[in-house]
Amino acid sequence: LILYNGYNLEPGLIKQMNAAGVNANKFAVGEVVTPLDFDYQGTKQPDPHVWGDAENGIKMVNSIRDQLIALSPEDEEEFNQNAARLTEELQQLDSWITQQIQTIPAKQRQLVTTHDAFQYYARAYGLEITGTLIGISTEEQPSARTLKNLADAIKATKVPAIFAETTINPDLIQTVAQEAGVKLAPAELYSDSIGGVGSDGDTYVKMLTANTRTIVEALGGDFTALE
Numbered sequence: 001l002i003l004y005n006g007y008n009l010e011p012g013l014i015k016q017m018n019a020a021g022v023n024a025n026k027f028a029v030g031e032v033v034t035p036l037d038f039d040y041q042g043t044k045q046p047d048p049h050v051w052g053d054a055e056n057g058i059k060m061v062n063s064i065r066d067q068l069i070a071l072s073p074e075d076e077e078e079f080n081q082n083a084a085r086l087t088e089e090l091q092q093l094d095s096w097i098t099q100q101i102q103t104i105p106a107k108q109r110q111l112v113t114t115h116d117a118f119q120y121y122a123r124a125y126g127l128e129i130t131g132t133l134i135g136i137s138t139e140e141q142p143s144a145r146t147l148k149n150l151a152d153a154i155k156a157t158k159v160p161a162i163f164a165e166t167t168i169n170p171d172l173i174q175t176v177a178q179e180a181g182v183k184l185a186p187a188e189l190y191s192d193s194i195g196g197v198g199s200d201g202d203t204y205v206k207m208l209t210a211n212t213r214t215i216v217e218a219l220g221g222d223f224t225a226l227e
Contacts, residue, residue, distance in 0.1 A: 001071050003064060006031035007048035025071065030056075032063040036119050049191070052121030054094035054208060061086050093205055094124075096226050097212050101125045104221035111215070112154055112162035114173045117191035121211070130157050133173055147176055154180035161218035165191040166201075185218035 002017065004010050006028025017026065033056045035046035050056045065083035069076045101109065110130040111118055122129050131150045134142050142150075154162065154176070162177055164170035166188045177184040189211050195201030201210040209226050216223045 001067060002026045003029050003067070005029060005048055005050075007035055007046040007050070009048035025067070027063070027067050029060045029063055032059050036123070038116060038119070047116075047119050049117045050120055051204065052118055052208075053124035054090045054097065055124065056120060057204060057208075058087050058090050058094075061090065089205060093208060093226065097125050097208065100212050100216045100221060100223060101127060103223070104216060104219045107158075108160050108219045110157060110159045110219070112150070112159055112176075113189060113191070114163070114165045114168045114170070115191065117165070118189075121208075127215075130154070130159055133176060142172065147172070147179065151176050151179035154182055160220055161185045163214070163218065164188045166195065167192045183218075185214055187214040187218075189214055 002022065002024050004013060004026070007030055009030070030048060030050045033050040035048075035050065037044040038047045039045075051060070061083050065079050068079045072079075109127045111122055111127050112131050113129075114132065115134045116129070116132040118127075119129065121127070131153045133146070133150060159180075159182060161183045162173060162180075163185045164173045168191075170184070170188065174184055187210070190201040190207045194203060194207045195210070201207040213223055213225075215221075
């Protein structure tokens, strides 16, 4: 069984599997979620970053459980127990994130990130995406005008901090921060992958927890640790 996100997040992986003639069940876990759209070269495309909303995470857990049961029905009880345990953990996480974001002053609940990976998180937890340096693809290269326009937007909205990401070189977003006269959050956000083993974001739950702490502390909220 090969599990992948879907919504064109891993086109290279799909090509490799097809070329190699991989004989295994394949399942796009993220595609159980109704996607939000983003504009790519004038066309609407599904945003693959569905995991930003913990409720979507619950949907994906249940879909993985069902795939595993179909593959190994004799282990159904164990799969159900594990899925139930993780679902409860994600429900608690979802409520906690909502509470944490609410501690940020309303006018400061604005996200400026390196690329457009936080649409689901923002919608779920009450943040506004004020701007991104690049779009959905981490391979895009922003123009000088894009940098200036983003800096101007930051100045106009008086965003208290902007955010780099762990998987993207922070130099350009640092340039924007300097141009706009705003601080760059000291910790980077996990966007397109979880953190390395031993980091504060090395699981899905820890990734969302770490991102929430980074956002709340940088935007002037009152952070309380998840118990």
